[in-house]
Amino acid sequence: MFKDLFRTKPKYVTVRPQAVSIKQDTSAGLWQKCPQCMNLIYKKGLEKNYYVCEKCGFHFRIGVWERLRQVADEGSFEELHTHLASENPLDFPGYSDKLAQAQEKTGLDEALIIGQAAIQGNPCMLAIADFDFMAGSMGSVVGERVTRTFEAAIEEDLPVVIFSAGGGGARMQEGILSLMQMAKTSQAVERHNRAGLLYLSVLTNPTLGGVYASFASLGDILIAEPGALVGFAGPRIVEETTRQKLPNGFQTAEFAMEHGMIDKIVQRKDLRHTLGRILSLHGKGLVPSA
Amino acid sequence: MFKDLFRTKPKYVTVRPQAVSIKQDTSAGLWQKCPQCMNLIYKKGLEKNYYVCEKCGFHFRIGVWERLRQVADEGSFEELHTHLASENPLDFPGYSDKLAQAQEKTGLDEALIIGQAAIQGNPCMLAIADFDFMAGSMGSVVGERVTRTFEAAIEEDLPVVIFSAGGGGARMQEGILSLMQMAKTSQAVERHNRAGLLYLSVLTNPTLGGVYASFASLGDILIAEPGALVGFAGPRIVEETTRQKLPNGFQTAEFAMEHGMIDKIVQRKDLRHTLGRILSLHGKGLVPSA
Amino acid sequence: MRNGLFEWEKPLYELELRIAELQKFTTEEDMDLSREIATLEKKADYLRREIYQNLSAWQQVLLARHPKRPTTLEYIEMIFDDFIELHGDRCYRDDPAIVGGVATFEGIPVTVIGPQKGRDTKENIRRNFGLPHPEGYRKALRLMEQADKFSRPIVSLIDVVGAYPGIEAEERGQGNAIAECIRQMSFLRVPIVCVITGEGGSGGALAIGIGDHILMLEHAWYSVISPEMCAQILWKDSTRASDAAEALKLTAEDLIGLGAIDAIVPEPLGGAHKNHQEAGANLKAALRENLGALLKIPEDSLVEKRLARFRRLGQWREKAVVVSEHR
Amino acid sequence: MRNGLFEWEKPLYELELRIAELQKFTTEEDMDLSREIATLEKKADYLRREIYQNLSAWQQVLLARHPKRPTTLEYIEMIFDDFIELHGDRCYRDDPAIVGGVATFEGIPVTVIGPQKGRDTKENIRRNFGLPHPEGYRKALRLMEQADKFSRPIVSLIDVVGAYPGIEAEERGQGNAIAECIRQMSFLRVPIVCVITGEGGSGGALAIGIGDHILMLEHAWYSVISPEMCAQILWKDSTRASDAAEALKLTAEDLIGLGAIDAIVPEPLGGAHKNHQEAGANLKAALRENLGALLKIPEDSLVEKRLARFRRLGQWREKAVVVSEHR
C-alpha cells in the first residue's frame, strides 16, 4: 500500500484508536445492543469498559488498534514488516477481490500486525490478529509475519505475546501454502522455545482451525478471554459430523480450561496487568544473584 | 546364604528347572485344575505348553527359573549381585520371619533375580521377579538389584529386559525405604534411557502399586501377558474407595492396552521370539552403513 | 461408482469386456480373432491413457478414496519386514485410527506410522474410518520420539481425510495434539520420509507430514481443506466440490509446483487399487531412493535443512520500503 | 475430635478454660488472682509440652489431618508474592486436586506446586479431597518442566493421602503418570525443595517429592502406605492403624534417621492449625535457608547430587563373596 512505500521511519508509531472496530455493531447511533444480554449500552461507556458489556460481561470483538491501546504501553509500539503484500498464488476465484474488500473494511493490509512493544514496562514482540480481515485466517503473509515475530524475538532476546483471532483457521484461498504456514509458524515457535524465551498466547474469540492447531496453542502459557471460542473443528462441523447435540458451553474458553487446554481465563480489563506480571516474572532482571 | 559365600564363579549358571513353581496348585497329583475354565489339565502337558491352559489360554504364574528357561537362551544366564541380603531396618514386627518363610518357600534369597543373559542371541541384562516371594514386592534389595541391573547395562552398553510381578508393590515392611526404591529405580531407568539404550518391560500377573508406578511402567516398550493384572491401586482398594462396581476386565492387560498404557500383549509361547525380534531391531548390528 | 468402477471408466470397461469376449471365442470356438483383438487392445490402450492421464482434480480425489486402494497396513506388509505394531499414547487410549511400530526396511530398522482406514465396514467402525483422535497423534509422536532415541529413520504414510471433528476429540485437545505433533516432529534428529498415499486432509495430515522428503502418490490429494467443505463454505453448496477441487490445486502435480511436495510416486495405470503389488513396489523403490539419500546427510544438518525447507513456503510480494531518516 | 480438639488435648483445654475464667474474674471483679493464674499457667505449660512433645505416631497422623491445618494455597498466600495459578495438563483435564503456578519468593521467581485439599465440604468435593488423578501429576510435571526451561527453582508442597484410587484414575494411567513424574522431576536442572506439609501418602506424594532438599513439618507424616491400609493388609483390622503407624516409622523424626528427609520445620506448639501465621513464617524461613543453599550449587552438579542422594537410600547387607577361580 502507498503508505508503506514512502514510509518515514516512525520509531514509535502512535496508537491509532480511530481504527477501533467493534463487531456485532448493529446501530450507527450512540447505543449498542449487547448480543448476549440484549441490553442497550451507551457506546461511550462501552469504550471506557474495554468493550465489555457492563451488564453481563460479554466481550465484544475489538480491532487491532483498540487491542494495542488496551494492552501495550502508550507510544511503545513499533510496527514491523508492514511491507508484505498478499498475492493470489493459486489464482483462486474471487480471492483478490476478497483481499481488497478486507483491506477496505479494516484499513489493514493483512489479518495480523506485528511489532515491538512494551507491556507495563516489559519489552516484547507483539502480534495481533484481526477477525474482521477474512476471519483472521492465516495465509502466506500472516504465516510469514508470525514467523518473523519469533525470529525477531530470538534476535532481540525478547518474549513473544500473540493475540490470535483466527476463526477462519488456515486460509483456504491459498490452498496448501496456507497449510504450510502451520508448519512454518510452529517451527518458529519451537526455535524461540529452544532459545529459552517466553511465549504468551492469548486466545480471543474465536481461535479455531489451523491457527489454533499451530502457533496459537503452542504458548508456554495460554490465556483466553472469557467466553472465547477455542478449538480445532468449528462447532458447526462437529455438530454436522457427529449429529450429536453439543454440550453446553462447548469449545468456550471455560470448556477448554476445564479440559486442561489453557492456563488461565483473564477478563479483558485485567489483561494488561496479568500480561505485565507474567512478563516481569520471566524477565531477566529477576535472576537471583545467589 | 551359604551357597553365595563360597561361590565358584559359574560364568554361565545352568538354568534350574526343578525350581519351577506354578501357583494355584491345588493338587499334588498328576493333574492341575485350571482356575479359569475349571478343566483338569495333565501337568506334563502344562509344562510343555509354557504353563498356559490349552483349553482357555489361562496363564499360570511361574517362578523365576521356569521363566528363565522359557525366554533366555539355554546356558546364557549369569546371575549377578546374589550377595545382597535383606535386613529389617524398621524392626517391623514379623518381617524377619516373613523373609525367612519366603526364602524357604521359593528357594530364592529375594523377590527378584538379575543377571546377564541372551535372548535369541541378543545379549541383555535380565531381571525377573517372583510373586511367591512376598508378592514380588520391592524392598531395599529388590530396588538395589533393579538399579544395578540398569547400571550394569549402561556399563556394558546393553538393553534391559525386566519381568515384573510386583503385586505387592513397594514392600511396606521396609516403610519409607521401600518407597524410596521407586525413586531410585526410576532414576536408574532414566540414566539408561539417556544412554540411548533399550528397556523392555514385561508385565506379568500381577504388576501393581509401587512397582508399576516406577520402573515397571517406564519401559521404552511395555509388553504384558494376556490377562495380567496391571495397575496402580489394586482392584479391591478401588472398589472399596469408590463403592462402584468395577467394569468388566478392569485392570487386565487388555484393559490397559485399550487405554493406551501398554504396547503389546504377547502370549507366553511367543514371548521369547517377540523379545528376540525387538532386541534385534534395536541391536547395534543393524545400523546402516549409509 | 459401481462394482468399484467410476463412471468415467465405463467406456474402457466395456471395451475390455468385448476383448475378453473375443478372447473367449478364440479359445472356445477355435477362431482366429487376433487381428480384431489387437485393434481393440490398441483402442483400449489409447482410451486408458486418455482417461487416466487426463483426470480432473475431482476425479483424482475420488480415485484417492477408492475403497480398494491399499491401506497403510497393506503398504507396510508389502514394503517392510518384521513389522511389530506398538500401541498407546500412555495417557488416555490406543487410537486404532493410527497405526505405528518398528520394522526393517531392507535390513535397516525404521519406525513407520500412519492413519489406517478400515478394509470393510466393521473395521471402518473400529478404526473410526481412519479419522484420528488426539490420542492417535500423541501415539504417533511417542513412537517418533522413540525413533529419535534409537536413531531410526521414520516413514510416515499418510491417508486421512482429516482429524476427527468430534466432541470428545475437541475435549481431549485435537488442536493442541496436532500442533504438538507438528512442532516436535520438526525437530527430530532422524531422517523422515512422508508419503501422502491417498488423502491428505488438512491439519490431520500435516500433523504427521513434517518430513525431509515429502512424496505423494500420483493420484493422491493433499489440501488445506476437503473440496466438499471448501465448496460448502465458499458457495454454500457442497455439490460444487468439483470446482473447489480444481481451485484448491490439490493434485500431486499442482503441489510439486507449489513446493509443498518433493516427488511423485507413480501408480499403476488407473490407480493403486488396480494393482496393489505394483503400487507397493513403486513405493518401495521411492523409499529406497529417498531414505538412501537422507541417510547420507549428516545428522547435524538434517534438522536445519528440514526447517529451511518449510521456512521458504508461502508466496507474497515484498514491497520496497523507502526509509527516510529525517525525524 | 470435638470442636477441632483431640481427645488427648482435653486436660489441657480444661486447664486453659479455668485460666481464662480466672482472668475474667480479675478484670470483671477486680480481684488479684495473678498468683493462682501463674501457677495454673505453669501447669499448663508443663502439660502442653508433656502432651505435644510426646505424641504417638498415630497422634501425629491425626494431627497432620486436622481440618484447620493450613492448606497448600494458604501456605502459598503466606509465603510467596504475586502467585499466578496456571492450569491444565494439555491432554485431558485440569485437576483441581493439584494446584501450581509461578510466583516470587523474596523477589526470586519460582514455580510452586502441590496437592490442594478443600477448606470446606464444597471445596473438598470439587478438589476430590486433595486426591489427584493422573492429569494432576501431568499438570505438575508440565509446570515443573517449564520451571526448568526458565531456570526457576521449584517448591513442591506436599499434603496428600495418596493418588486417587478410582476407576477413571486407573483408566487414565495413574501408575504411569506417577512414574513419569518421578522420572522427569529427578532430572530437572533447577533447584527443587520439597516439603511434606501434612500428609505424605505413598506414590502419590513421592511423585512430586523428588527434591534436592526434602523438608518435613514437625507433625507431618510420610509413608509407603497409610497406617489404616497397612493394618488392614497385615492384620485384616484397620482399627489397628495406631500400631501400624508406630511400625511404619512415618514421623519426621523417624524419617530423618532413615535418610528420607533432610530437615524438620518446627510447628507452633500443638500443630500448624493452632497458628497459621507462625507455621507460614517457619516454613518461609526454612525455604529461605534451603533455596539459598541450593542456589549456590552450580547447575551442572545439581542433578548428580540429587541422584546420588536417592541412590544411597535403602538398607541391606552386602555379603562377602569368595570367588574361587578354579573351574
Ligand SMILES: [Zn+2]
Ligand atoms: Zn450484555
Ligand SMILES: [Zn+2]
Ligand atoms: Zn483353562
